[in-house]
Amino acid sequence: MELEGRNNVADGERPTIMVTNDDGIHGPGLQALVRTLVSTNRYRVWVCAPDSENSAASHSASVRGTVSAKAIEIRGARAYAISGTPSDCTSLGISKTLFPSVPDLVLSGINMGSNCGYHIVYSGTVSGAREAFLHGVPSVSISYDWVEGASNINDFTLAAEACLPMISAIILEIKNKTYPKNCFLNMDLPTDIRNHKGFKLTKQGSSIMKIDWKQISSDSQTMTMETNSLSNAKAVSQETLLFKMQLKGGQVENGGTDFGSLQEGYISVTPLGALSNADIDSRKFFNEWLLGVAQCPSSVM
Known part of the structure; x- marks a missing residue:
């Protein structure tokens, strides 16, 4: 447009x-x-x-x-x-x-x-x-x-x-x-x-800086969770983790x-x-690979 x-x-x-x-x-x-x-x-x-x-x-x-x-x-x-x-x-x-x-x-x-x-x-x-x-x-x-x-x-x-x-x-x-x-x-x-x-x-x-994560702190807090709609609320302890992204060179x-x-x-x-x-090269691979997808079993495990 x-x-x-x-x-x-x-x-x-x-x-x-x-x-x-x-x-x-x-x-x-x-x-x-x-x-x-x-x-x-x-x-x-x-x-x-x-x-x-x-x-x-x-x-x-x-x-x-x-x-x-x-x-x-x-x-x-x-x-x-x-x-x-x-x-x-x-x-x-x-x-x-x-x-x-x-x-x-x-x-x-x-x-x-x-x-x-x-x-x-x-x-x-x-x-x-x-x-x-x-x-x-x-x-x-x-x-x-x-x-x-x-x-x-x-x-x-x-x-x-x-x-x-x-x-x-x-x-x-x-x-x-x-x-x-x-x-x-x-x-x-x-x-x-x-x-x-x-x-x-x-x-x-294809240059890119490496991304790492560093944990900077954590807080423990109590929150309310329900196991199902008919049960009473149950208090559980849950920890909140805080992370900060770090960029590293090397390009x-x-x-x-x-x-x-x-x-x-x-x-x-x-x-x-x-x-x-x-x-x-990637397009060539997938062009050939796609032809066999329909014959692939739904589970390969």
């Missing part, structure tokens, strides 16, 4: 860019990106972003209940903080309910931390761009490879400035009606952004993938679609 009303560029007006993210509307990456876009005086800038942290929200949506929008002051932009997920923000922002028209381009970011490989599945930043793509609006998700101790807040401004040539080029293709409609872009900027090696077209890899990848190129110092540019298709 493609939304109607995206004609700002064709009309000769300043093109409209809508910015969202998953770190929240006050996140330093979004603030730097908006500030940089406004400073060019080439774009009309709208902001529609979560009112709080939504990292790793993936493509969750608020299908029940209501979502609030609160006007926020960001110099040079029209901005709203939304009590929803990144995909909610994009969906609302391009709906012509909150803003008067559909933006020409949606930018989601700049995220604090890279979004490469399998992390794309978890990423709220990527979902902000994917939601626009699903509705026919050109979009880009942008992430900076923040490393604690090596990065600082000023790096977000450098990252935003490094994105400007890409943004300008996309706007030109949109104006000429030559921009591809069957994908959106995921960009990752290297930690040493000041000395980046330029843009590099990459493919989504290694090369061969032109997003994460490998990012580690080499390039700005990785990865075209993505809505779906992740299985590789050819």
Whole structure:
């Protein structure tokens, strides 16, 4: 489905860019990106972003209940903080309910931390761009490879400035009606952004950080349980265990993938679609395997 009303560029007006993210509307990456876009005086800038942290929200949506929008002051932009997920923000922002028209381009970011490989599945930043793509609006998700101790807040401004040539080029293709409609872009900027090696077209890899869980405490409490609807309630003791997720490094990848190129110092540019298709070998296996499923006994135990 493609939304109607995206004609700002064709009309000769300043093109409209809508910015969202998953770190929240006050996140330093979004603030730097908006500030940089406004400073060019080439774009009309709208902001529609979560009112709080939504990292790793993936493509969750608020299908029940209501979502609030609160006007926020960001110099040079029209901005709203939304009590929803990144995909909610994009969906609302391009709906012509909150803003008067559909933006020409949606930018989601700049995220604090890279979004490469399998992390794309978890990423709220990527979902902000994917939601626009699903509705026919050109979009880009942008992430900076923040490393604690090596990065600082000023790096977000450098990252935003490094994105400007890409943004300008996309706007030109949109104006000429030559921009591809069957994908959106995921960009990752290297930690040493000041000395980046330029843009590099990459493919989504399979890098992922290892997830461990650590028990942090437990509470013993008494709760009431019923053995059946006719019996008296029976008090039993039940322990509540509390766990915290821990992420560990160890990612290694090369061969032109997003994460490998990012580690080499390039700005990785990865075209993505809505779906992740299985590789050819897997499809071949299941194509042959499916033929025998009907003959398989219902129990193999």
